Amino acid sequence: SFRALxxxxxxxxxxxGYITLAQTLMLSLFSPIWGFLSDKYSRKWMLVFGTALxxxxxxxxxxxxxxxxxxxxxxxxxxxxxSIGPISQSILADAAKNESLGLSFGIVQLSSSxxxxxxxxxxxxxSMKYFGTIxxxxxxxxxxxxxxxxxxxxxxxxxxxxxxQVRINRKETNSYIGESIIDNNNERIIEPQRSQSxxxxxx
Numbered sequence: 165s166f167r168a169l170x171x172x173x174x175x176x177x178x179x180x181g182y183i184t185l186a187q188t189l190m191l192s193l194f195s196p197i198w199g200f201l202s203d204k205y206s207r208k209w210m211l212v213f214g215t216a217l218x219x220x221x222x223x224x225x226x227x228x229x230x231x232x233x234x235x236x237x238x239x240x241x242x243x244x245x246x247s248i249g250p251i252s253q254s255i256l257a258d259a260a261k262n263e264s265l266g267l268s269f270g271i272v273q274l275s276s277s278x279x280x281x282x283x284x285x286x287x288x289x290x291s292m293k294y295f296g297t298i299x300x301x302x303x304x305x306x307x308x309x310x311x312x313x314x315x316x317x318x319x320x321x322x323x324x325x326x327x328x329q330v331r332i333n334r335k336e337t338n339s340y341i342g343e344s345i346i347d348n349n350n351e352r353i354i355e356p357q358r359s360q361s362x363x364x365x366x367x
Contacts, residue, residue: 214247219312
């Protein structure tokens with residue numbers, strides 16, 4: 165927590181806001197870049213890279229002793245964290261069934277909120293304590309970083325990238341009904357089917 169950083173590193177409270185600014189700014193700037201790249205390249209391996217970089221930056225944060233290094237590694241942390249949202253949402257949008265897409269996104273958002281809540285409570289509780297010779301806030305960074313790297317390994321070994329969906333613009337298909345799915349070069353194309361009356365008219 166900021167209170168622990170202020171106490172251990174003798175940081176003025178006015179400097180702590182720059183720490184959040186560095187992470188938030190990098191996350192905001194790089195989120196659309198990650199999203200653009202995920203449309204061009206393998207989403208799975210980009211997610212692996214993003215989570216691994218996030219984990220490494222977080223572990224390095226456990227070893228900082230001055231303000232400059234905090235800013236640098238929080239900025240890298242934000243850069244890597246920016247990959248999680250757009251890439252995971254893109255994969256989920258293609259992997260989830262259309263009829264449960266909203267529910268799937270809702271569950272992911274709920275899980276994220278619960279994780280932040282629990283993480284905030286745990287961090288605030290242990291940040292000022294010592295565990296052996298390790299300060300609590302440093303231990304929190306180590307644990308979160310290690311879990312992030314573990315997650316990247318799990319994604320690399322066990323997660324497969326869902327086929328990308330190409331959706332037809334329904335404004336241009338008023339005479340179509342239903343949907344058929346065609347696999348083409350590992351892309352799942354949702355193609356509306358023509359109505360029988362339209363097909364008879366064409367004949």
